[in-house]
Amino acid sequence: MGIKAEGVSKLYETAGKRRQVLAVDGIDLEVDEGEFVALVGPSGCGKSTFLYMVGGFISPSSGRILVDGRAVTAPGTDRGIVFQEFALFPWKTVLDNVMYGLQEKGLRRKEAEATARRYLEMTNLQAFERVYPKELSGGMKQRVAIARTLAYDPKVLLMDEPFGALDAQTRVIMQDELLRVWQGTQKTVLFVTHSVEEAIHLADRVVIFTARPGRIKEIVPVDLPRPRSREVELFDRRYAELTSRIWRAVEEEVKKSMELRAATGVAP
Amino acid sequence: MPRFLSIALVFALWEALPRAGILPAETFPPFSTVVATTSQLFLTGEMWPHLFSSMYRWAVAFVISLAFGIPAGIAMARLSAVRNFLDPILTATYPVPKAALIPIIMLWLGAGDLSKILVIILGTSIPLVISAFHGAQGVEKKLVWSALAMGTDRRLALFKVILPAALPDILSGVRMALSVSLIALLGSEMIARQSGLGYLLFSSLDVKAYDLSYATMLVIAIMGFAFDWGFVALMGRSLVWMEREEGSDG
Ligand SMILES: Nc1ncnc2c1ncn2[C@@H]1O[C@H](COP(=O)(O)OP(=O)(O)OP(=O)(O)O)[C@@H](O)[C@H]1O
Numbered sequence: 001m002g003i004k005a006e007g008v009s010k011l012y013e014t015a016g017k018r019r020q021v022l023a024v025d026g027i028d029l030e031v032d033e034g035e036f037v038a039l040v041g042p043s044g045c046g047k048s049t050f051l052y053m054v055g056g057f058i059s060p061s062s063g064r065i066l067v068d069g070r071a072v073t074a075p076g077t078d079r080g081i082v083f084q085e086f087a088l089f090p091w092k093t094v095l096d097n098v099m100y101g102l103q104e105k106g107l108r109r110k111e112a113e114a115t116a117r118r119y120l121e122m123t124n125l126q127a128f129e130r131v132y133p134k135e136l137s138g139g140m141k142q143r144v145a146i147a148r149t150l151a152y153d154p155k156v157l158l159m160d161e162p163f164g165a166l167d168a169q170t171r172v173i174m175q176d177e178l179l180r181v182w183q184g185t186q187k188t189v190l191f192v193t194h195s196v197e198e199a200i201h202l203a204d205r206v207v208i209f210t211a212r213p214g215r216i217k218e219i220v221p222v223d224l225p226r227p228r229s230r231e232v233e234l235f236d237r238r239y240a241e242l243t244s245r246i247w248r249a250v251e252e253e254v255k256k257s258m259e260l261r262a263a264t265g266v267a268p
Numbered sequence: 269m270p271r272f273l274s275i276a277l278v279f280a281l282w283e284a285l286p287r288a289g290i291l292p293a294e295t296f297p298p299f300s301t302v303v304a305t306t307s308q309l310f311l312t313g314e315m316w317p318h319l320f321s322s323m324y325r326w327a328v329a330f331v332i333s334l335a336f337g338i339p340a341g342i343a344m345a346r347l348s349a350v351r352n353f354l355d356p357i358l359t360a361t362y363p364v365p366k367a368a369l370i371p372i373i374m375l376w377l378g379a380g381d382l383s384k385i386l387v388i389i390l391g392t393s394i395p396l397v398i399s400a401f402h403g404a405q406g407v408e409k410k411l412v413w414s415a416l417a418m419g420t421d422r423r424l425a426l427f428k429v430i431l432p433a434a435l436p437d438i439l440s441g442v443r444m445a446l447s448v449s450l451i452a453l454l455g456s457e458m459i460a461r462q463s464g465l466g467y468l469l470f471s472s473l474d475v476k477a478y479d480l481s482y483a484t485m486l487v488i489a490i491m492g493f494a495f496d497w498g499f500v501a502l503m504g505r506s507l508v509w510m511e512r513e514e515g516s517d518g
């Protein structure tokens with residue numbers, strides 16, 4: 001399932017239209033079926049907002065989004081999302097959280113349990129299946145959220161800084177697990193991250209957003225062969241060039257967004 | 269500090285002060301006398317019909333309040349039409365002592381159980397509506413989004429997400445409603461006096477039968493305690509997930 005955004009803008013209006021925030025502005029983007037695209041950009045530039053529109057949770061103020069050629073009007077099981085804030089169901093155990101999407105799909109409890117356990121194993125959480133989310137660390141919650149979304153096997157993955165709360169080692173492991181799942185299932189992935197290294201390691205293309213209102217500043221193809229080994233990345237010239245190119249572009253926008261914040265006194 | 273030390277202390281003072289003559293024993297009989305009167309009331313059977321008629325009114329009113337209050341509060345949070353309709357009514361009626369409405373309600377519904385039950389419902393529903401409203405209002409949007417993305421029907425999300433997510437607030441509202449309902453019950457029985465604990469309490473005061481008054485108050489206090497204890501015991505297991513994280517307080 002491909003994704004196509006045509007002139008997508010989002011204007012947030014709050015408190016009787018007294019405050020308006022243009023979060024993203026005129027995004028044109030085409031993501032092929034099975035493609036892995038990373039989104040990077042300064043904090044508050046509208047990356048999450050864009051993801052929510054693809055998910056169908058909020059609608060664009062103008063423009064439209066097509067998934068598999070059809071205009072997005074509502075959330076659907078074809079698009080799975082991992083929220084920045086995890087959004088686990090606090091009244092359900094880890095296992096029941098991961099089973100939720102499977103049971104909504106109509107699987108019986110036994111089957112749902114078996115599948116859920118596979119993903120809990122993959123995210124190294126098998127020892128915590130009976131535990132409630134409040135007892136987990138941030139990184140563990142994030143892994144539950146990833147397992148919950150992967151478990152019901154959506155064709156499109158919308159991931160909002162899904163590894164942001166993980167320690168460096170776990171992060172590397174999860175990146176490789178994600179790549180394994182992605183390569184095994186031909187999912188289309190939109191992946192928001194703050195880490196340029198992560199974006200380059202994972203993605204086919206890196207989309208750089210400008211400071212708010214978020215526009216597409218640059219799209220950088222990552223023409224590095226897969227599987228990408230971290231050892232090679234350390235010494236590869238092309239890798240180093242890509243990193244510094246994307247870094248510079250993002251840094252420019254981060255500076256702009258800080259100036260914007262200082263000038264308006266508004267939080268990003 | 270041991271949990272029941274405070275209550276033990278109150279009982280000890282209640283016993284000691286009248287005995288020492290610091291408080292007049294006639295209007296303030298010592299604790300042991302009150303306990304004796306109380307058990308006497310139960311043994312002679314005098315207490316039972318009052319206890320039963322109070323419990324009957326309370327139970328009917330409480331069940332109706334739950335059935336109305338919680339859905340109304342959730343509807344308020346989800347539908348602005350309901351909110352705009354109920355909010356002013358709630359704000360205006362909250363501070364009105366519900367028992368004071370009894371004489372008016374009696375004009376319409378007579379002096380029987382119906383008026384009393386209605387008064388208890390009025391008092392009990394308000395904390396339920398408000399807590400359910402706050403609970404449902406505060407549900408993190410992304411919880412609903414997650415469920416929708418996983419295929420939950422938009423209408424069913426009310427039961428699958430909103431209700432469980434609002435449950436901690438709703439249940440603390442229920443706990444508050446338990447004590448509010450007792451107050452409304454006694455108030456209604458005080459004003460329209462036929463039977464019940466409120467009747468017993470206030471008519472004994474009228475005839476200066478203070479030991480009887482204190483005995484009734486003791487029964488009421490035990491009821492309040494039992495309600496709360498029963499609530500916690502009943503909910504105990506199902507609430508594991510919402511207990512506060514260890515080390516955080518407030
Ligand atoms: N519901 C909302 N109402 C009003 N403004 C909003 C709302 N959600 C987001 N915004 C604003 O829109 C802008 C973009 O927010 P968004 O969360 O999409 O940014 P982001 O790129 O995901 O940032 P971060 O990297 O910090 O997660 C911000 O200025 C934010 O304050």
Ligand SMILES: [Mg+2]
Binds near residue numbers: 049084160
């Ligand atoms: Mg974000």
